[in-house]
Amino acid sequence: MAKEITSNYEMACLKWKEVFKNMDKEELMKELPELKVEGEYLVIYHFGRKFGVHMENGEIIAMEDELPISVSEKFNIYLLFHYIKPNSKIKGEWVTFERLKNTSQFKPAFVKSVLEPFAKAFAGHMDKLEEACEKIGGKRIKASDMGYELKAFECIPVQFLFWDEDEEFESRASMLFDISCTDFIHEESIVTIASVGVERLIQVAGLNKSENTFDMR
Structure with missing residues (x-):
């Protein structure tokens, strides 16, 4: 049975998942070298927690624990992928x-x-x-x-x-x-x-x- 969507935040998160599904994954990895491929997933760490983002369906899973994944964590990952500007660099300021x-x-x-x-x-x-x-x-x-x-x-x-x-x-x-x-x-x-x-x-x-x-x- 599909999970019932109970908030506007969850609905918006589904929208960003659809956006990710249509993204050029190779270009994304060029802009975010921290992304690594493990099987069918792009792997990224968010405050030390390892997440996998399925390259085809956009689903985000926790790869090293069984704790729930918050909508906030999903949002942060999807929006990082969407909003990064080309050639962005840490400036040290x-x-x-x-x-x-x-x-x-x-x-x-x-x-x-x-x-x-x-x-x-x-x-x-x-x-x-x-x-x-x-x-x-x-x-x-x-x-x-x-x-x-x-x-x-x-x-x-x-x-x-x-x-x-x-x-x-x-x-x-x-x-x-x-x-x-x-x-x-x-x-x-x-x-x-x-x-x-x-x-x-x-x-x-x-x-x-x-x-x-x-x-x-």
Whole structure:
């Protein structure tokens, strides 16, 4: 029996799957060298999780675990494939979310659905944050109380910055992005990418998800 479509997000995801089915896969692999072929699938890693995208029917599967795949994860993969600009390159210039191209209007959603849940989830659990970042292949950076650079995709690195709570201040969080990331994906998708990153860290750390975290499921 076919799965019932229960949200506009799921319907839109089906649309992007159809778009992918008609794409030139060889050209896509030239623009995204991180894509590898395994059997009938194009393989891509999203925050350390291995996904396979069937080259004919566009279906996305998890290749190393049996956890559910969120609509957000599927969206991020499909939209990366669709929006990447020719000859896009990482530039090595780190900026805050609102300094990315055409993102300032999304800042309230970014703070509420990404930074606040990130800070809340790991308050008093800096050790678990470190462990989770290491497990998904993060690189420790000298910034904040606990800073890590993670790969949303190989072409979209993100710096996760966390300051733990103390007697005077609540925990807080920030993120930095390579200024080139909107050359790879639509600017509105940066919120979804960051949210998936936070969800992934919370999941790997074994902590409870904040109710404010953005979720397309």
